[in-house]
Amino acid sequence: MYSNNTYSFFDDVFAVVRLIPFGRVTSYGAIAAYLGSKGSSRMVGWAMNAAHSITPRVPAHRVVNRNGLLTGKIHFSTPHQMQELLEQENIIVFEDKVENFKKHFWDPSIELH
DNA sequence: TTTTTGACGATTC
């Protein structure tokens, strides 16, 4: 995903996150693995930190850790906004954890080519 | 250029 020499890993991350369907979630590690660098899951999280200030908007609330835990909630405008956004997509969150995580899980390396 | 940083994940204690 590049058009000039300003290519960055973040751009790939943003592109993938935008492909996450409504009502589905994925994990940092799954995105990193899909992008070919499995060990860069932390970078995916960091990309989300920068995702606030870019357009088109990135549905960062659909990315949780591999246990379905909303570890990134503190980085939203309010700590519970992430949960609210997920609940708007019919995803149940209990104690910062996505219920039925496996059912909502969207794996880019499976769903995408 | 070198060092620090982490919205992770796996391993070890």
Next chain:
DNA sequence: AGAATCGCCAAAA
């Protein structure tokens, strides 16, 4: 079982 530690690596300082 739960907490601490280790490996990972691109971007920012």
